[in-house]
Amino acid sequence: VLAAASFSSEAPVRVTRETRPQRAAGDGTGWQAARFTLHGLGPLQPPDPVLARGTLLAGAYRIDELLAQGGMGVVYLAWDLQLERQVAVKMLLSTHAADPYVANLFRQEAIAMASVRHSNVVQIFTTGLHGTLPFFVMEYVAGQTVADLIREANGRGEVVELLQASDILRQASQGLTAMSACGLFHGDVKPANMLINAEHQVMISDFGVV
Numbered sequence: 001v002l003a004a005a006s007f008s009s010e011a012p013v014r015v016t017r018e019t020r021p022q023r024a025a026g027d028g029t030g031w032q033a034a035r036f037t038l039h040g041l042g043p044l045q046p047p048d049p050v051l052a053r054g055t056l057l058a059g060a061y062r063i064d065e066l067l068a069q070g071g072m073g074v075v076y077l078a079w080d081l082q083l084e085r086q087v088a089v090k091m092l093l094s095t096h097a098a099d100p101y102v103a104n105l106f107r108q109e110a111i112a113m114a115s116v117r118h119s120n121v122v123q124i125f126t127t128g129l130h131g132t133l134p135f136f137v138m139e140y141v142a143g144q145t146v147a148d149l150i151r152e153a154n155g156r157g158e159v160v161e162l163l164q165a166s167d168i169l170r171q172a173s174q175g176l177t178a179m180s181a182c183g184l185f186h187g188d189v190k191p192a193n194m195l196i197n198a199e200h201q202v203m204i205s206d207f208g209v210v
Contacts, residue, residue: 061089094133103125115136116178119174143196175202
């Protein structure tokens with residue numbers, strides 16, 4: 001099942017893709033031909049500039065590097081200055097932060113994730129604003145996504161071994177069951193939203209619209 005699964009690095013809020021982004025020669029953005037529609041709100045705009053290394057959020061979280069960037073937001077690796085630990089920061093892009101509907105979806109994702117405490121679900125620590133941009137701080141999972149695992153296996157001309165795939169699905173199911181017990185539904189279950197740490201623990205992230 002996992003070997004044949006499709007995956008995407010784009011953000012999980014329900015986006016209807018009219019055309020897939022094509023990378024424009026020389027610009028490095030990949031957004032020139034993109035036409036995305038979010039619940040009829042019109043085309044999305046190119047991503048915001050990446051926050052500089054060392055930028056402080058809420059005076060407590062220092063941006064160290066960019067981890068991922070999609071059509072709706074960005075995820076940074078940051079350092080929690082108070083508790084002295086690595087965290088991940090998910091921030092909404094400015095185009096969408098200005099829209100109350102989208103900003104509310106983002107907030108609801110944070111609330112939903114924070115309501116679930118389970119070893120197979122990424123934990124949320126806090127939320128905040130950087131200027132006008134909403135963000136939430138969550139557990140940093142050092143490792144890879146299941147999508148990465150599939151891609152690496154396919155690159156070797158292989159598939160994910162059955163026992164490993166079964167264990168991944170078992171752990172993911174436990175996380176989703178914990179969500180269900182809290183009355184929540186994951187809006188975007190896919191390999192790219194399943195993280196695997198160094199101890200082979202699978203953790204569900206990016207709830208999407210819940």
